[in-house]
Amino acid sequence: MDSDNKKNDVMTENKVVFAMSIYEDKKKEYKEKENFLNNKHFYILQEIPFIDSYNYKYEKIENLNKSNETYYIDGDTSSSYEMNDNENKNSENEDKYYKFYKNEDHEDENDTDKSEGNKNIYQDKYTDEKKKKKKNEFLKQCEFNSDGSCYYTISNSNYLRLFATDLTLLHFLEKNENIYENLDLLYEKYNNMSDLEKTKRNSSWITMKLSEHIYDCKFYPYFEWANCNTCFFSVCSKNKPVYLYSAFDGSILLSFKTLNECCEICNCYSLCFHPEKNWLLCGTNKSIKVFDLCKPNETLENRILGTRKGKGQKGIISTIEYKKEGYGKNSIYAVGDYNDCLYIYADNCDHKNDYILKFENRKNSNGITHIKWFKEFFILSGSRNSSYIYLYDMRNNKNYVQKFERHALTNQKYIFDIYKDYLICGDTFGYINVYDIINNKLVHKQLINKYSPIISINKHPFYPLLITGSGTRRYYENNNNEVDIITNLFYNSKNCHEDSYGNSPREKDPSFPSVSQYINSICTIFSDLITEELTS
Template identity: 25%
Template sequence: MDEIPMEPEDLDIEPDTALTITPENVEISEENIATGDQPQFQYPPLFPSKTLLELCNSSWSRSLKDGDESQPYLRGCKWSPDGTCCLAVVNNKGMHVVELQKDLYVDSVTADRVIDVLDSVIHVKEAGLVYDYCWYPAMNSCVPETCCWLTTLQNAPVQMWDAFDGSLRCSYRGFNAVDEMEPALSVTFSSDGTRIIAGYKKMLRTFDVGRPGRDCAEHKISSPASCMATDSNLLAVGSWNTSISLYSVSELDTYKSIGKMHGHSGGVTHMKFTPDGLKLVSGARKDHRLLVWDIRYYRRPLNILSRAVDTNQRVYFDISPCGKYLMTGGTDGILKVWDVNKVDWTSSIDTGSVETDNASFKFPLHSDCCNSVSIHPYRPIVATGSGQHHFSDPTTIDNGDISPERTTDKTNEVEMKYSSNSENCLVFWWTGEVPNLT
């Protein structure tokens, strides 16, 4: 593989050191030491070649013990905060951790690079449906005690898992009014990583990370907390009733309501703050819009972006650490990218072009639903996941023939269509500069 000279802002990691990618790995020159200036990490530019290069992929298939109704499709993926690995949720297959290849830590890539096959280094077999999951925000592979993630799933408490051996570290339990344990619908860490915020049907519960068990602070809410996002002392709580609630969280784990935002036509499934903390992006199920909110003036959306979401499935989007790029998948399998330098997606709405698709780039990556997008925290790499549940077509019979009374006269097609383009994969894509690309 041809090597490209490294720029001063690129990461410089010795081959014998522990594998981690952090801003502290930025090269320090003699001039910096002499002047006392601290080097600053600069996020690399994305899409300079206006293309994506597949680096590696992984897929999961149905085992012999699984029934015909078992469909192991990907339901989400998230890069670890230090960028060394990616956590993926696979339906009926639990949690999987896959590592980034060592050559991608500092090297660039060429167009003739061989596509690698990803193997899971950690596999946690979850017994129920995983509702939500998140990494510890200060996760660093050089500090093993920080390498962990949280999950909340059906009929189980909030659980913390070790990212080195996949063992269960501890659990955090929430109990309802009749002292029955209930599962959390969403979970996240506070910005400083000292507390765990779990969202339930009628309650927000805050746990101390260092005190597992049932001790927690409670705050009543009027609607189920389907998803959450945090930034500094702000907490945004999305609900299935299409609303978003903003709270200010104090050091004593008390919640002060700031206000509510309305605009989605379906239940809110995913939210994320921009790196500057001034804007919030939200998406909902069966809603083709991404709403951009200015939290200082939250009465109406600041901007509306278009994507394809035709099902109740949660479709993740992501914002680059530099705050210049917004990426999202869709049920049509297309990855859409908004570049703030080309399309100012953080500006106010142009009422004449709300319905138009103003995405900077479109990449038809998957033949099935592209349900998750995760941008690497330090390298120009994007992880995407595909898959969704496919129902059997009721208009066909055992031999696969189409029932004649259920066909149309014009196109001779089935009235109720059930897609047969089933796909289930996790793919890493290179979004940086690719030399000698023809």
């Protein structure tokens, strides 16, 4: 009996020690996570809002951490400190908010004297008004040109804008070696600007309104302001030819008709300039149309990737990217589609039912929207409504070799970028994630926008700058949207980055904000992480 009791005591002590070790490990991990979140490496130098004028009242978000205060977010009222309960949903603001729709429904029910024809006319008018109210304005895509002097933005209202990268910022980066330590000087320069200078700084010099949905836009890869023959960009939109526009005044230079077998214009969903030749690749449904910039009236090559009964690539071509290093440089390219397949081709191969490699990830993907080559043999692939970015190896074409957590819980095109060995990507919850690709390690994570996803990230070619776009479609009739609920729960109604979790590694942070002040905006962000890499 004594021996049994001793054994039980020893087992109990071992369990306690094991439990305490787990507790200490978890405590240490949580403390490291807190210190990790407290580090700030991204600072917003410039923010240009995209005002949603279709949805009632829109105001700038300030003092996010103050409790018991309500802010208007695209017509939706929600507390910045806690999520409203079901009992609080019938507030005065919401009654006012839904008044229009309740009155319309009430009139529809009681209007028994109208004829069926009058009802149809009334319903059509009501539907049109409703559609106008539902239309959102938010950013969808943004990207620098090859020299980083300007960038384009695409918004939901079919506007394409060209903005100049702030000259004051570029001159500051050229003259200062210790950029981080001198950011306060730049902050003072911005504060001393006149209202006219601030307006010019946030204004686009080209604003184009297209009649249909814009699918993609690409700058010419050898864009130089000194050579006017290279200052153009291509745009593809719904039911329209592909156009080349001048970057000086937005005038049309060339047009390319993507025709199908019936000689009808088919939609072009993705664009890619050839890195060496004056070719423009246009991704359509199951084919890639290749055009020569010197012969815009003729299709140089129609690369049919798959047929109905063949084994080739089927579906809408969503993204095209050429290889930039190693064997097959500038001749081998990767093609992603909305059928969750990634194919690799060469310019000199027979594309019809013929390819070099194929990666398929139907279980974990919902349509590939963006791909990037990494070094010589690797490809990064991101898809819509997915939680990961997958890394594929050309030498192992069976499955992905690594995956990086990136919550993209909407059907938007989430654009990421690569800097050296780092993957920089945004997510639905408004965070920027920086991963070490080789070691598969999360290096940094920082909140940029609390109420909108970061859907587009692009790094400046020369300076430690990032351009980010945030925004999403909001259905203001339905406040219980799944993404909004998850976002509120995820943040726990507080901005944890503004709280103090202990000793900060820096004595003083710059005066620039680290969190966006608008719901839908485009931000020029200074990255201290990239600065450390450049100086090391």
